[in-house]
Amino acid sequence: MEEKVRKAIEGALAKAGAEGINFAVERPVEMAHGDYATNAALVAAKALGKNPKSLADSLAPLIEDALGEDASRVESAGPGFINITLSSAAVGFLVSEADAKGEEWGKGEAEAGKRVLIEYSNPNAFKEMHAGHLVGTVIGEALSRLIENEGAKVVRDTFGGDVGPNVAKALWGLQKAENLEPQNAAEIGAAYAAGAKAYEESEEAKQEIDDLNQAIYAGKDEAVMDLWRRGREISMEEFRRLWKLLGTHFDYEFFDSDTTEGGIRVVKDGLAKGIFKESDGAIIYDGEAKGVHTMVFITSHQTPTYEAKDIGLAFLKEERVQSDEIIILTGNEQTGRFKTVLAALGELAPQVAEKMRHVATGFLRLASGKMSSREGNVITAAGLIEDVIKRASEKNADPLIAEQVAIGAIKYMILRQAPGSDIVFDPVKSLALDGDSGPYLQYALVRAAKILAYSSEGAGAAAEPAEPYAIERLIIHYPEVAARAAREFAPNLLANYLIELAGAWNSFYAKEQVLGSPEEAYKMRLARAFANTMAGGLRLLAIPAPERM
């Protein structure tokens, strides 16, 4: 429908002698302003040298004619806006589409045929996934689904550290405890804690851990490598369990150790070409002149830094996955680093750098202060989820539903905000299960589903209201919102829309009786349209939809 409106406006502008105007078509904040509003007259007035208000007055009837039966009112307003109100017939048609299309409702084609590779979550093996990882994991899955919904083929990958000092600490801890066959992530976590403590307190242990670190890099000592492989697999099993709980999965799991060799090779090639240069024995990218930070890619000890590994990973992805676009989602503290990496990659392999895009997510920070492993106030992802499930259990005897409500609450907390801004989490107040929250969305859907369960066929009295209900005028915008959320990498746009939609449904629900009312058939169709929209929106955000609450 937005397309139709846009075309009608373009036609009207052409008749007024204005072509190629870049105008907006939006959903007005005030419903009294109609279903669509445009600033076309305001923008075009400047080009034509006319008064915006009178231009709007002359455009309105032209637009109304072009829309024909679809519009009931087109009028200018304010400084020169044109407000378009759809006819009851047009609203009714769109609502029945929302009903009839089922799971197809809201699907777009903006990204049809595209192959998108998206990287997110990125926990490090041998460490626990902490609460901060939830942000990237949740936003990454929502973005993936939003992009898929626009017709793209999405391939998900995650990239984690599996070498380095922290890994050596964990392995050292396992060796000392003579635990050569660890069974679960908790044992690895305990071993890491022991190793980290010893590293600080004992010179001897420090030396042993440093040696072990080198041995892991070298990969020659079979006993060490066996333990390393086993430990890594146990970490990954725990991650996969959490990913599944969060409704995500990965087609590729990449590791540090996969990227070091390639990274070193490419950077050294780049050195020969003059893209990198030597400085005090290290190989650096001198970014200052290009407006990015100068960074070391290979240390003077000939070990690659994360920047070289990022380059190695970019080449590894090219080798493994065909893609038209590569998205990398990380915390916003890495924004500066990625600018340097992308600048370097732009010189090494412009065609890869061009399709690569870094998207930043915010921090999860505690209301009481920063989360820091040194201060020991780190909240693990698993622990946070458990806490919220416990709270949700107070109102839900069924453990599956308690889990769905808890996951929904956590995900909504993350998705409601613009990605990139920090999320303040107060473990004392815990998170909201009412108001602007995930369960509010779930609850609205449950109430609609309950009505539909009574009678799913279109029987019932067939009276119709004089005007469409307010919620109908919201439902019809769903496909546009989903498309924009995908285009702008902004799941929060969809989350905010769904809250508004749930609110409209709850108001409708409080005022209007559905079953047994004179408009039963009409309202049942509306309930189905709402349920399809809410269920679809929750699916795109990967928020579970409980059957009852």
Added chain:
RNA sequence: GUCCCCGUAGCUCAAUGGAUAGAGCCGCGAUCUUCUAAGUCGCUGAUGUGGGUUCGAUUCCUACCGGGGACACCA
């Protein structure tokens, strides 16, 4: 010191350069014999400061104040 991000109601967040700056939490008051009250309805309350661009600025530019982050051998 250089670069990036952010300052909106007591708190947590919204607002593609547009119309009367929206929600939720908290507080106060209504509302369950009716499809589930995790709901609904009502009330109070905000753009860090000074300039500028614009018909119009929370949004763009600039200076300042305040917060966070990144800046050569850590991951």
